[in-house]
Amino acid sequence: MSNQRNIKYNYIYTYVHHKDEYELCRMEMRAFFGFDTQLNYLFSDIDIDPSRSPFIRERLEVLYEGDSIFEIKNLVEEMNISAGTYKVVCLNNIDLGETMKIPHPERRAMEREIGISINGEPDLNNPEVVFGLIQIDDRWYFGKYTISESIWRKHVHKPNSYSTALNTRVARAVVNIAIPQPESIKAIDPCCGIGTILVEALSMGVDIEGRDINPLVCVGSRENIAYFGLEGVVTKGPISEVSKHYDVAIIDLPYNLATHISPEEQFDIIKHARHIANRVVFVTIETIDEMIEEAGFVIKDRCIARKHLFERQVILCE
Known part of the structure; x- marks a missing residue:
């Protein structure tokens, strides 16, 4: 079927996030x-599981595109799309850039119109395949639909937590920034604390180890990992x-915030990070640019992660 497609991009992703x-x-x-x-959507040829991101x-997965829904309907009929059981979902239930939200009755009518052209049995509750339909800038796209599962939400309720720890949304995004493609990557969180980063990384199949200087924290981190049915190594000791x-x-x-770590101790951690990894993401409440550069890193990307008035810097270094 791929040689019959006339499409510009393989995937369309839609996004939602808080302003912070x-x-x-x-x-x-x-x-x-x-x-x-x-914009709150993007086109790409890169395949990312939407459940990895707290924002997607x-x-x-685009199969066909056309100038109208009728053109899409004809393409579906011509290509003899089939599925055992299926349903069709129109993604225009929010504004997408300049493309305004399509009212509910119109979306349902479009879903039915496309659905009758598919060979199979409609099943709105437990379909084998979900197809999607989306309009962006007067262009229509049809393909296989995947909704993001907010796995990070489940990790909020862990046995052990610290008030100063990253929230699970930020932790998940930080892991993705550090390791966008996990295959064959070996990672470490050498100051893992209660294991928020570890839980998010392990739940995405990242090969990561944890370490912390505090033995009680190591125990709590292991308990959190095991609580979610994950397996990971957490060792005790300094970086x-x-x-x-x-x-x-x-x-x-x-x-x-809790241990009043000195600038010298901060620099010691940064300096040792330079020796143990090619690529490092630092999360900090303080400006550490000079320390990063003195340690021999080059800052490749950065942002501010906000929560009300509280800010953290996320700094990607190589």
């Missing part, structure tokens, strides 16, 4: 796709004792 998450969302976009956009709402080399390190530095 705008910069973080765009930084994650850049990590995944190599560019960002102010849904994905359409200075890490002897292995990793592709990526993720280092969250907000714990200085």
Whole structure:
């Protein structure tokens, strides 16, 4: 079927986020796709599971595109699209850039119009295949539909937590920024705390190890990982004792709120990070640019992650 398609891009992603998450969302976009956009959708040939992102709402794997819904209907009929059981979903239930939301009755009528052209049995509750239909800038697109599952929401309710820890949405985005393509990547969180980053990373199949200098925190991190049915290694000790080399390190530095870590201790962590990983994402409440550069890193990308008046810097270094 792929040789019969006349499409410009393989995928359409739609996005939703709080205004405080705008910069973080765009930084994650850049990590995944190599560019960002102010719009709440984007076109790409890169395949990303929408459930990986806390901001991607849904994905359409484009099969056909046309100037009208009738052209799409004809293409579906001509190509003899079939499925055992199926349903069709119109994605225009929100404004998409300049394309205004389509009212509910019209969306249902379009879904039925396309649906009758598909060989199979309609099933609105538990279909084998979900097809999607979307209009963007007077152009129509049809394909296989995947809705994002907010897995990170489940991780909010863990046995152990710290008030200063990253929230699960931010943690998930940080993992994606650090490791957009997890295949063959070995990662470490050498200051893992209660394991928020570890839980998000492991739930996405990232090969990551945790480490912390506090033995009680290590126990809590292991309990959190096990609570969600995940498996991961968490060792006790400072970053200075890490002897292995990793592709990526993720280092969250907000714990200085509780432990009053000195600038010298901060720089020691940054300096050792330079020796154990090729690529590092730092999360910090303080400006550490000079320390990063003195350690030999080059800052590749950055953003501010906000929560009301509280701000964290997310800094990608290589």
